[in-house]
Structures are given as structure tokens and as C-alpha cells.
Amino acid sequence: MDTGTPAPRRRMRADARRNYERLLAEAAAAFGEHGADFSLEEIARRAGVANGTLYGHFPTRRALLEALMGDRMRTLAATGEELLAHPSPFDGLAAWARAAMAHTTLYRGLGATLMQAVEDETSELHTACKAVLAAGEGLVARARAAGEARPDVTAPDLYALVNAAAWAGEQSSALQAERLLAFGLDGFRAHPPSADDHIPGQR
Amino acid sequence: MDTGTPAPRRRMRADARRNYERLLAEAAAAFGEHGADFSLEEIARRAGVANGTLYGHFPTRRALLEALMGDRMRTLAATGEELLAHPSPFDGLAAWARAAMAHTTLYRGLGATLMQAVEDETSELHTACKAVLAAGEGLVARARAAGEARPDVTAPDLYALVNAAAWAGEQSSALQAERLLAFGLDGFRAHPPSADDHIPGQR
DNA sequence: ACCTGAACACCGTTCAAGT
């Protein structure tokens, strides 16, 4: 389960702390209902603070998202490590992929931010995304080693699949997201001995 | 090859026609360089017309995109019908999927519009998207009938895969888009006799 | 140390007034 609102790193003045938490609460509600691109100005308005106050606490939209999502993402990474103990390497990988997609689905439009953050070191979400990617890498490596996943499947492939499927789901339906994820995962699976379709670009 | 700027449906006054074409040309350039979400106001500015003139010709951004993409999309649909004659049903499907993804990639951010338009009957792109979807349906049906594609793969699955892979490519790299498409297509492939992974939701 | 609110430079869309 979740630990609720994450604590700011350091001691803050009482009024500052109160503003910080109200902003976080309003942002969570607004992002949940209208997506991660919702107006920051309107969030400040709903929290009853001036827009400058929001920027004081969260200099960028990504910083706000990190405050909302950081803990969840670290939990997801931890779940990945636990799934390394799953009896079936591929099923463990698949289960984790579904959990990861559920995280991306938290706020509509989040996938793009998560995709960019993993490559952008200046993003406040970079560290959390890297942890998620590393967890995926562990699971992919294990499935590859067991001969259950293709030898050319990478962690970035898994990361991209999860976010892309979530994106597709936002455009049409949650069912479509699940289907795309399932087909993609099946494409990751090692064939018994048969046809080797070429995946471009090995990395 | 392409027929160049599409003609407006009816006779127009000479100055109107000139504005129409300048708007289209500037939009093509701007969307190509900065994506399909580029400022319409700036496009009007570059075309040397008032913003109201742009809205007069193209009441919505989708109308502008339809004028730019409609012919291309109908060509893509026609290519799909030709590929029904491909010796290998699955290879024909795969070749068409790659061509479709190339279309989505024309303007950054286009995928979302194409995904929505296929379900939104009020979208100016709806008809063109439906034609593309129908072409996909033909190829998928043939590959299913030949036992080369899973029996539960649908045209919307193919459509979603193409756009989702294109989207992922925009967030990271064109190579990632190709890889995701390849893995997804491989997931569409029928297994010889073996493991049946469950794809949710049959449609 | 933190907050306020105005300032700046943008958007998309509509519509009265012109020619």
C-alpha cells in the first residue's frame, strides 16, 4: 500500500509546509481527473495560493510529478526485484510489465514524460525512471538467460512497450492497452526453434 | 508518388485560393519541422494572412491535417489492397504496417490525432482513418485465414500497434519505433502448435 | 524564508466591420 503524501526533504516553515501539501493534494486530484498536462495555474488557484508559490515549491511540472510519483516508482522497482524470485522467469517479467503499465496509467498523458525522463538527466523524474528501467533489466536478463525471452530483447524495449501500450489505451480503451501489451510481450518470447524474424538494430 | 498540394473542393475566388495554398504550404513546413501541434496563429502569420482567414479555410486543426494528409492516407489504403496479392500473407501485412508507420511519422504528434479520429465520427480525418483501418482489416483477415496470424488479432490491434510504435519512436528514437513494431508484429504471428498466451478481451 | 500578484509573452477561437 501507499504511504500517502510524501514528505518534503527538509524542515519547512509551517505555512510553507501547508501550502506544499495543499498543492500536492490538488495536483493529485486534478492530474487524476484531467491528466498530467492540467493547468498549473488552476492547481494553484484551487490550492488557494498564488501561482508564484507553486513555482517556488515545484520549479517545473516534472518536479511536481516526481513528488507525486517518486515513491510509487521506487516501489515498482522493488516489486521488480521481488519478481526475480518468480518460479517462471517470463511470467515474472510479464507480471511486472502489467504492474508498470498500471503506474503509467495513473495520470493520463504521463507516458510521454516517463519516456523522456529516462533519457533526460536533467529531469526530476530521471532517477526514479532509471530505477524502474534497472528493475526491468533484471527481469529481462533473467528471462533471456532462461531461454524464455529472445536474446535481443532489451530493458528499453520493455520500458517503451509498457509506455506505448499505456498511451494507446488512453487514445482508445484500457482493453486495447492490455491487448497491445500482451501481443508485445508475446513478441518478446523466445520461439522454440522456428522462424527468426529480424528485429532491427540490436543494442 | 505524391500529387502535391491537394485542390480545394470547389471554385474559389483567386485571392482565397492563394491564401488557401499559402496556408497549406506553411502548415506542411511547420508541422514537418515542429510537429502537428504547432501554433496555428504562427502559421497564419507566416502565410501572411490574418488568423481569422486560417479559421475561415480550416475551421479546426484536424481540417488542416486532413487537407495535408487525406490523399496520402487514401494512397496508403490502396497500397494495402495491392498487398493482398503478396505471396506471403503475413509478410504483406508486415510490409503494410511499416508503410503505415512511416505515414504516422510524417508529423510528430500525429499518432494521437489518428487514433482519436478513427473513433470520432465528427473528425475531419475520420473517413480517411476508416479507409486505412479497412485496408488493415483486409490484410489481417487474410493472414488469419492462412493460419499465419493468431485468430484473435484484429484490425484495431494493428492500427493501435502502428501508432503506438510511432509514438514511442518520437519519445526516444526511430530505431525504437521499428523494434517495437517488429516485436508487436511477431506477437501477432500464429505459433506453430505451442503455448497459447492469453490475449484479453477478444473483439 | 516564504508569499503575493502583477508583468510579459504567448495561445485558440470568435465575430463585427470592412471590401
Added chain:
DNA sequence: ACCTGAACACCGTTCAAGT
């Protein structure tokens, strides 16, 4: 028939001035 440009209601971001 078509064009213009202002009007309206929004944005994100910055920063001087306050307490």
C-alpha cells in the same frame, strides 16, 4: 464571398515588493 484585426478568455514563467 472573403478578409481583417481586435476581443475574449485563457496559458506558463518570472520577479519585484512585501511580511
